[in-house]
Amino acid sequence: MLVLSRKADESIMIGEQIEVVVLGMEGDVVKLGIRAPKHVDIYRKELYVAIQASNREAVQGQPAIEQLAGLLIKQRNEENIEKK
Numbered sequence: 001m002l003v004l005s006r007k008a009d010e011s012i013m014i015g016e017q018i019e020v021v022v023l024g025m026e027g028d029v030v031k032l033g034i035r036a037p038k039h040v041d042i043y044r045k046e047l048y049v050a051i052q053a054s055n056r057e058a059v060q061g062q063p064a065i066e067q068l069a070g071l072l073i074k075q076r077n078e079e080n081i082e083k084k
Contacts, residue, residue: 004012011021018040023031034042043051 006012006022008022008024011019013019017037019035021033021035023033025031036042
């Protein structure tokens with residue numbers, strides 16, 4: 001981890017396109033501003049972690065949906081055979 005000291009109105013650059021600016025301090029809270037291209041997603045970490053967990057849950061549920069679809073197709077095929 002890189003640790004930097006910055007004062008209000010000072011900034012750091014991440015790559016060539018992302019700038020993090022220290023806007024000020026209020027008690028023990030640091031206010032940051034982030035300048036980045038619109039295509040760069042920026043999330044608070046707690047929200048990012050929640051999104052990742054939700055995505056993992058969705059992926060884990062996918063095989064169950066595929067199994068259900070397979071069972072429905074099998075049932076339809078069996079019904080079609082019985083009708084003949």
